Amino acid sequence: MRRISWLVIISVIINLTIFAPRIHARSGVTLVAHGIYTSGANGGTSGSQAIGTCDLLEIWVSYQDGATVTLTDSNSDTFTRKTPPNQAGGGDLALFYVKSPGATSVTFTLGGSGVFASLAWKSWTGTLTSSDPYGTINGASSGVSGSTDMQPGSISSSSGDLITTGNSPFTDTSNDTSINSGFTKTDGAGFIGSTSYPISVAYKISTGGSENPTWSIGASVTFNNAAIATFLQATGGVTPVTFFNNPISGGS
Numbered sequence: 001m002r003r004i005s006w007l008v009i010i011s012v013i014i015n016l017t018i019f020a021p022r023i024h025a026r027s028g029v030t031l032v033a034h035g036i037y038t039s040g041a042n043g044g045t046s047g048s049q050a051i052g053t054c055d056l057l058e059i060w061v062s063y064q065d066g067a068t069v070t071l072t073d074s075n076s077d078t079f080t081r082k083t084p085p086n087q088a089g090g091g092d093l094a095l096f097y098v099k100s101p102g103a104t105s106v107t108f109t110l111g112g113s114g115v116f117a118s119l120a121w122k123s124w125t126g127t128l129t130s131s132d133p134y135g136t137i138n139g140a141s142s143g144v145s146g147s148t149d150m151q152p153g154s155i156s157s158s159s160g161d162l163i164t165t166g167n168s169p170f171t172d173t174s175n176d177t178s179i180n181s182g183f184t185k186t187d188g189a190g191f192i193g194s195t196s197y198p199i200s201v202a203y204k205i206s207t208g209g210s211e212n213p214t215w216s217i218g219a220s221v222t223f224n225n226a227a228i229a230t231f232l233q234a235t236g237g238v239t240p241v242t243f244f245n246n247p248i249s250g251g252s
Contacts, residue, residue, distance in 0.1 A: 029126040029162045029205055029233050036187040038118040038196040043069070043110035046119075050105050054123035056133055056231060057101045060166035061110065062091040062199040063117040065223075070111040071096045071119070075103040080132075082229065084139025086153070090170025090223030091116075091197030097231070099133060116194075120166070120187040120201040127162060128232040135161060135230030142224040150215045152226035159208035162231040167200045167215040170223040175200070181213035206230070 032054045037046035051057055057077075063069040065088065071079055079096040087093055101123075110117040127133045138153035152165055167177055175190035177200040188200035200215065215226050 027126055028160060029124055031186075031203070032123040032125055034120070034122040034186040036118070036120045036189055036199070037108055037110075038189050038192060039110045039115070040195055041114060041116055043112055043115050043117055045109045046107050048105050048107055049121065051101065051121070051123040052104055054125055055100055055129050055234070056097060056124040056127040057121060058095065058097040058124070058164055058231065059108070059119050059121040060164070060199060060201050060227070061094045061096060061117055061119045062166070062168040062197040063094070063112070063115045064197065065089050065092045067115045068112050069094065069115045069117050072109045072111070073101075073106040075101060075106050077101045077106075080134070082134065082137050084137050084152075084227035084229070086139050086141050087225050087227070088141040088223075090225060091168035091199070093139065093166045093168055093225050093227040095137060095164075095166070095227065095229050097134065100129060116196050118189050118196045118199040120189075120199050122164065122186060122201070122203065124162060124231075126234050128234050130235070133231045135232055137227065137229040139225070139227035147224040148217055148220050150224040150226040151212050152215075152228035154210050154212040155228050155230060156210045157206040157208070157230040158233075159206055160233040161206040162233070163204045163206050163211055163228065164231070165202050165213060165215075165226065165228040168197055168225045169215070169217050169221040170197065171221045172198050172217050172219070174218065176218040178216050179213050180216070181211060183213050
């Protein structure tokens with residue numbers, strides 16, 4: 001009996017060690033690719049943009065204050081637009097995004113009369129796909145000349161979520177913007193007179209709490225707009241396994 005008891009105990013330990021349910025480790029939100037396009041007074045169509053295989057394509061657009069700008073792509077993806085608050089003067093910002101775009105390479109078309117638009121895009125994996133990944137948005141404008149620094153406004157997120165931000169410092173021709181608080185700038189284009197407004201974009205994978213980074217430029221500008229938004233990370237799950245010949249399924 002004692003020998004049988006020890007055999008049972010050893011069998012239980014082996015099953016618990018080898019066959020216990022395993023939780024998938026989330027790979028996290030990961031940047032796939034990024035790029036930039038500057039159009040003209042009445043918009044235009046970009047060259048081919050290799051966005052890769054992604055869960056999320058997010059695009060910041062800078063355009064003439066008061067104009068109406070549109071965004072489409074060659075794959076006929078349906079973009080959702082989010083307009084940040086407090087955009088005034090110079091180049092306003094708008095955020096466009098689409099979940100799980102249907103192609104790995106597209107062209108973008110910016111439309112509208114007198115838009116002078118620029119865009120900067122980033123594609124991602126690891127964002128929420130079971131529902132809308134969008135979280136929230138905020139924005140701010142200096143509204144005066146002589147601005148050198150600009151904060152987009154405070155925004156809160158959970159650890160692991162994506163935080164994305166854009167900046168449009170009117171009359172900044174040199175694209176010398178920088179950003180603090182651990183954000184990574186991916187792309188930027190300076191102001192091109194009679195052609196397009198400036199744009200700079202950056203991101204950070206949230207560590208939780210609130211963020212309100214500062215965009216800085218090397219010289220003062222007339223009007224300075226900034227915006228910031230969040231997207232939710234994908235949820236994890238548990239792998240179904242067989243334990244003592246009984247299936248165990250996990251939730252997500």
